[in-house]
Amino acid sequence: MDNNRAQWGSRIGFLLAAAGSAVGLGNIWKFPGKAFEGGGGAFLLIYIVIVVLIGMPAMISELAIGRASQANVVDSFGKLGHKGYAWVGWVGWLVAFIITCYYSHVGGWVLRYVAAYAVQSAEVYAEPAGFFYKVLGLDAASGTGFMPWMTLLFAAVFIAVCAFVIIKGVESGIERFNKFGMPALFVLLIILLVRAVTLPGASEGLRYMLSIDGSKVSGQTLLTALSQAFYSLSLGMSIMVTYGSYLPRKENISRNTFLVCTMDTLVAFMAGFIIIPAVFATLGPEGVGKGGGFAFISLAGVFKAMPGGVLFGVIFYLLLLFAALTSTVSLIEGIVAFLTERTGWNRTRTTIICSAVMFLIGCLYTCSQAAFSLKGIWFDFANGFTYPALCDAMEFLTDRVMIPLCALGCCIFVGWSWKPKSAVDEIERCGIRFRLAKAYSFLIKFIVPAAIIVIFFVSLFTGTTLS
Numbered sequence: 001m002d003n004n005r006a007q008w009g010s011r012i013g014f015l016l017a018a019a020g021s022a023v024g025l026g027n028i029w030k031f032p033g034k035a036f037e038g039g040g041g042a043f044l045l046i047y048i049v050i051v052v053l054i055g056m057p058a059m060i061s062e063l064a065i066g067r068a069s070q071a072n073v074v075d076s077f078g079k080l081g082h083k084g085y086a087w088v089g090w091v092g093w094l095v096a097f098i099i100t101c102y103y104s105h106v107g108g109w110v111l112r113y114v115a116a117y118a119v120q121s122a123e124v125y126a127e128p129a130g131f132f133y134k135v136l137g138l139d140a141a142s143g144t145g146f147m148p149w150m151t152l153l154f155a156a157v158f159i160a161v162c163a164f165v166i167i168k169g170v171e172s173g174i175e176r177f178n179k180f181g182m183p184a185l186f187v188l189l190i191i192l193l194v195r196a197v198t199l200p201g202a203s204e205g206l207r208y209m210l211s212i213d214g215s216k217v218s219g220q221t222l223l224t225a226l227s228q229a230f231y232s233l234s235l236g237m238s239i240m241v242t243y244g245s246y247l248p249r250k251e252n253i254s255r256n257t258f259l260v261c262t263m264d265t266l267v268a269f270m271a272g273f274i275i276i277p278a279v280f281a282t283l284g285p286e287g288v289g290k291g292g293g294f295a296f297i298s299l300a301g302v303f304k305a306m307p308g309g310v311l312f313g314v315i316f317y318l319l320l321l322f323a324a325l326t327s328t329v330s331l332i333e334g335i336v337a338f339l340t341e342r343t344g345w346n347r348t349r350t351t352i353i354c355s356a357v358m359f360l361i362g363c364l365y366t367c368s369q370a371a372f373s374l375k376g377i378w379f380d381f382a383n384g385f386t387y388p389a390l391c392d393a394m395e396f397l398t399d400r401v402m403i404p405l406c407a408l409g410c411c412i413f414v415g416w417s418w419k420p421k422s423a424v425d426e427i428e429r430c431g432i433r434f435r436l437a438k439a440y441s442f443l444i445k446f447i448v449p450a451a452i453i454v455i456f457f458v459s460l461f462t463g464t465t466l467s
């Protein structure tokens, strides 16, 4: 049955594509701020433990489901004889859809920043906050909104590039693109790391990231680390099941998982060791934040204050651009794989239609500060339907409700219905030995579901912010 299914052309191709999906905006702008709040070194340690004990077994399971079923995320459970779990696939598919709508627009903002820094636009350099609002359709000085068509154009270009990669297919599109994008990302990271730690005053930040301050660690820190790990490893959203389904049988799932998780965590840590020292050195510890406002306003302030800032600004936003591109490609692949397989639609047409629909929905994001009239109707997004409100609602729905639900469904499926033994058999096909099979079976049956249930209920019912 797998004869005509697409496959990765090489092991490194799969590795880079899966790592490209995992390494995204979350590593660069969410992780450092969370590590800062969680007490620096203490958070890093907790994060590593969580990735190893919870993230790795969860990723192994998703890849094994995909490879064993040779199907997209919705159909995979049925193919393995458990149709009743199809809802898990639907949830994961929907998460990918919702995330792509905003992720691709944020990618467009990043592209606009790259362009602005590349032409050394005084606008972004001199006025970081003003520029960010302008990107979203608000002239902050006069308080008047407008239609941010320029940003929409950048977002359209961004999503078109991703769609192009998807249309080229798994091997000659996604794999080739990541083979170029991921090494480029590492090079940019290293350049920035060297710049950041050699800034005068950076050592304070470095010391903070290396010191273990237990007093900042609370139950909340654990939950933050757990939800960050899921988001960052692209778990609970259909991607690893889909990518696993393209993995040849002779490939070692457990070793690949180890490598992908290590790369993802390494990039997150490097981002932490770039951003925290750089912010300490320029804006001081109060300057540390997370999310869009931080990446687009505060960090632009850091480049303003740093020698050679324009150049490092281009490098930083290029880094974000690669991270966002490779993640968006994986999101769209998960969406398109399901639609084409389920309906028999043609890949090119499906990709174009889906990308267009997600682009249109995502316009609400980019226009979030905008006010303009269209065919005589006055639209005022800034009033009542603001950027933070929409983002928060979406993030709540995906990160706190749907991702844990899908991840929980996958691990309960593997732990209790399909049975860890079947996953281990899938991993051990072609004579590969899975040495940690016992530990894996125990973790996926008990520890992983318990941990997800805890994040799910605590974050849902205590109203705590996990972002």
Ligand code: PHE
Binding pocket: 021, 022, 023, 024, 025, 026, 027, 099, 231, 232, 233, 234, 237, 239, 327, 328, 330, 331
């Ligand atoms: N893992 C990516 C990150 O860290 C985010 C992502 C989410 C990627 C969903 C793909 C799908 O930013």
